[in-house]
Amino acid sequence: xxxxxQGFNPEKYIEEQSEHILKRINEGKSERLYLEFGGKLVHDKxxxxxxxxxxxxxxxxxxxxxxxxxxxxxxxxxxDIISNKTRQDFGxxxxxxxxxxxxxxxxFNLSINSVVVTRYEESPAVEIxxxxxxxxxxxxxxxxxxxGYPTDVETIVSDEGYGxxxxxxxxxxxxxxTGPGGGSGKLATCLSQLYHxxxxxxxxxxxxxxxxxxxxxxxxxxxxxxxEAATADLKDVNMIDNFHLDAYNELAVNxxxxxxxxxxxxxxxxxxxxxxxxxxxxxxxxxxxxxxIIDDEVCREAAIQEIIRRFLIAECxxxxxxxxLESLERSELLMKEIGAKVEDRKCVIAARDYIKVKQEETGxxxxxxxxxxxxxxxxxxxxxxxxxxxxxxxxxxxxxxIANIDxxxxxxxPEVFEAMEQLKTETLGQxxxxxxxxxxxxxxxxxxxxxxxxxxxETKLKELRLCKAHSTAILNNKDEQDLKAMGIxxxxxxxxxxxxxxxx
Numbered sequence: 001x002x003x004x005x006q007g008f009n010p011e012k013y014i015e016e017q018s019e020h021i022l023k024r025i026n027e028g029k030s031e032r033l034y035l036e037f038g039g040k041l042v043h044d045k046x047x048x049x050x051x052x053x054x055x056x057x058x059x060x061x062x063x064x065x066x067x068x069x070x071x072x073x074x075x076x077x078x079x080d081i082i083s084n085k086t087r088q089d090f091g092x093x094x095x096x097x098x099x100x101x102x103x104x105x106x107x108f109n110l111s112i113n114s115v116v117v118t119r120y121e122e123s124p125a126v127e128i129x130x131x132x133x134x135x136x137x138x139x140x141x142x143x144x145x146x147x148g149y150p151t152d153v154e155t156i157v158s159d160e161g162y163g164x165x166x167x168x169x170x171x172x173x174x175x176x177x178t179g180p181g182g183g184s185g186k187l188a189t190c191l192s193q194l195y196h197x198x199x200x201x202x203x204x205x206x207x208x209x210x211x212x213x214x215x216x217x218x219x220x221x222x223x224x225x226x227x228e229a230a231t232a233d234l235k236d237v238n239m240i241d242n243f244h245l246d247a248y249n250e251l252a253v254n255x256x257x258x259x260x261x262x263x264x265x266x267x268x269x270x271x272x273x274x275x276x277x278x279x280x281x282x283x284x285x286x287x288x289x290x291x292x293i294i295d296d297e298v299c300r301e302a303a304i305q306e307i308i309r310r311f312l313i314a315e316c317x318x319x320x321x322x323x324x325l326e327s328l329e330r331s332e333l334l335m336k337e338i339g340a341k342v343e344d345r346k347c348v349i350a351a352r353d354y355i356k357v358k359q360e361e362t363g364x365x366x367x368x369x370x371x372x373x374x375x376x377x378x379x380x381x382x383x384x385x386x387x388x389x390x391x392x393x394x395x396x397x398x399x400x401x402i403a404n405i406d407x408x409x410x411x412x413x414p415e416v417f418e419a420m421e422q423l424k425t426e427t428l429g430q431x432x433x434x435x436x437x438x439x440x441x442x443x444x445x446x447x448x449x450x451x452x453x454x455x456x457x458e459t460k461l462k463e464l465r466l467c468k469a470h471s472t473a474i475l476n477n478k479d480e481q482d483l484k485a486m487g488i489x490x491x492x493x494x495x496x497x498x499x500x501x502x503x504x
Contacts, residue, residue, distance in 0.1 A: 118185025
């Protein structure tokens with residue numbers, strides 16, 4: 001398996017972060033803390049990429065330590081259900097992501113209180129989502145657009161505003177409000193609960209857990225710029241927290257949406273509780289990630305690679321019609337801001353140079369290529385053919401290299417190839433017989449049951465985890481997700497392999 005230089009101490013992070021959250025719960029004689037969790041609570045692959053050493057499940061493990069007095073409420077904006085908004089990391093829609101999150105929370109012995117559909121809008125897709133959950137025994141609450149928001153605080157903090165939402169029955173001292181992505185309605189859910197709790201005569205508090213931007217490192221640090229690249233479609237911009245600077249004469253980094261909404265949130269909390277304990281958006285946060293960076297240069301370089309990666313993804317998403325030209329241009333500007341270029345991702349050059357040679361050798365301009373950068377710096381390549389996709393060929397070549405197997409030795413038995421091709425064309429009625437990444441992995445597994453060489457090669461697949469790779473053509477969604485599931489950090493050039501609109 002690839003060994004990466006560590007720039008982040010995960011043990012220190014969990015220890016310091018848990019202490020900080022516990023302190024926030026216990027101080028002020030409050031009965032309960034509502035903790036808004038921004039970013040990814042589980043499988044935070046962005047943090048893992050830009051902070052080498054970060055455990056992608058660090059935050060859920062942190063909550064697992066507090067499972068006896070914590071419960072979770074996932075939120076989802078009804079508009080994201082209707083529009084089939086997708087989480088890029090896994091290629092699944094936000095409604096499915098909520099279900100995946102619930103399953104994951106349960107594996108870590110965390111209590112799921114309920115699910116909130118925010119800014120509820122009646123539609124068939126929303127009702128189906130609610131029915132699925134309720135029929136599996138999960139409570140669902142409908143919250144509505146807050147009347148008067150954001151300027152009329154008197155209406156917001158009234159029975160017409162937050163009071164129009166049902167109170168979510170909670171019992172534990174830590175209530176974590178999370179969601180599949182930005183704009184899920186987490187803040188509104190927290191403040192709505194604060195309103196109801198105070199009406200019931202209880203003293204509760206609100207805080208925010210947002211890993212990025214990291215408030216304690218410089219504004220233009222590549223790790224913070226990588227956050228802007230990751231949220232280019234949301235138009236998030238990192239800024240100095242002027243409220244924090246005025247209150248404490250201390251520099252802290254936050255982002256535009258939190259800074260813009262802070263005066264409103266401060267007034268709302270003051271109206272609900274009679275006072276506001278926070279003087280800045282940074283005060284609201286409990287993030288200690290910056291204090292666990294142990295090698296700044298390692299994190300800087302990883303973040304630069306992430307910014308390049310985000311631009312390549314944006315190029316493909318623009319070609320697919322998923323994002324606007326403005327978002328693409330924003331990604332490019334961020335890459336140029338740090339003086340980086342696409343070619344600084346070494347596997348890009350390897351893939352492009354390789355396929356250019358192959359196209360010239362064969363006279364076939366429709367070939368596409370794939371390059372994987374291994375842990376020792378070696379680039380392993382593969383091209384598309386009638387038998388398999390380029391990524392599948394590169395994977396087989398890579399595990400041969402790692403296992404020291406001769407290049408001419410076949411890993412997949414001919415009869416297995418033939419059987420898979422017949423399955424695709426004759427049984428499944430697919431138009432093309434080239435084996436996909438999933439087909440190649442399945443064929444290798446079948447061959448490994450009777451061939452020791454194939455078995456040896458199969459054991460090396462795990463060593464491709466965390467390797468960077470690049471395709472000279474846009475991958476189909478299934479191949480892309482399978483490569484990500486293998487832990488391969490893959491990007492593509494923004495070119496379709498053919499002119500088909502459906503069968504690509």
